[in-house]
Amino acid sequence: MSYKYLRDKSYYEDLYDQHTVEECRRLVAQLKKTKFPKSLDKDPKEKAKVIGYLFHLPLFFTKGERYLGREDFITKMIAEDEARDKFVKDNPAPTAYCPKCNKKMNLMVSELDSSFDNKVMRMVYMYRCEPCNTKKAFYSDGEPYVFKNDFCPKCQKEWDKENIKSKDKIVTKYSCPHCGHNDEYTLDFNEKPKKEPVDPNFERDKKEFCLSEKEGEEYRKWKTVDYPQMKEMVDEWKDKEDHKEIYEKAEQTKKLTLPELSDLLAKELSKSDFKELVISNTEITRDLIITFTIQDAKSGRDEGSSRSDLKKALNKILEDTNWKLMSEGVSYKLGLLTGRLRGADDKEVIYKELKEKQY
């Protein structure tokens, strides 16, 4: 009854390390089954690379993650065992009286319900009345406990029990007067507890799989700093591999400065009878946004045609450049057209926009 759940910290540390060794051993065994294509045998350099990716990397991750989870696991386990001890202390067994002869019963068992699984804790209390041998048991939440051995498993009625004690064992014989079912249970005092087989490679494997603080902290740094950078680079590279044509198109996009753009537009738009280009406002964000006005020099062209002609001309001129007409289009008043253009300065932005257009 004085059983304590909380143990030395080293108990939890050893338990965790043991699990780490087991997990890594399982992983190694599984990885060893990996079959490499025969063609790799001709290229030892490539083979070493493939083995590195498929073998060392998963093990490296597993070891690192086990290290990172160690402290939390130990803290959690200790907190759970402390909670168990506290619950036991806060829920002592109440006094119970025999339902048959009304005498005070002896407390036989007062412990946590072993089906406890981090949800609800409860105690189980078991009593016996010495004079009349009646048993009684219940949980701390009031639910009665049923002594399974007191009832015949075949007909569920109460059956007879007889203990035959000898020097080194107790044989309990059950017999059911209702259905005739019999059973026997032997408690052997000489039976030795099974010894855990010695694991001769444990220390060696522990050294390999359980990272030291130095190794573990290196992993933490790698994971939080180097790995995301590496991953981003690899992802980017892979993305460009997957969209090669778009990437090449972005590379070939003409990057026009504002004066270059202004000259190009003035020259090309005049071919469609738009004149007097004025760039009136510039706004620097991640890109450069400019507002322009231009006059329709073609008499008799109505608003609708004027706007659509200008849009068409702009889209054609700006195709394959880093500039484009913004989505609101162009507006028109008495022959004066206005709109906004956005210029991307960055190849990456151009690439992303081209990709978005594609999908």
Ligand SMILES: [Zn+2]
């Ligand atoms: Zn009694």
Ligand SMILES: [Zn+2]
């Ligand atoms: Zn029976």
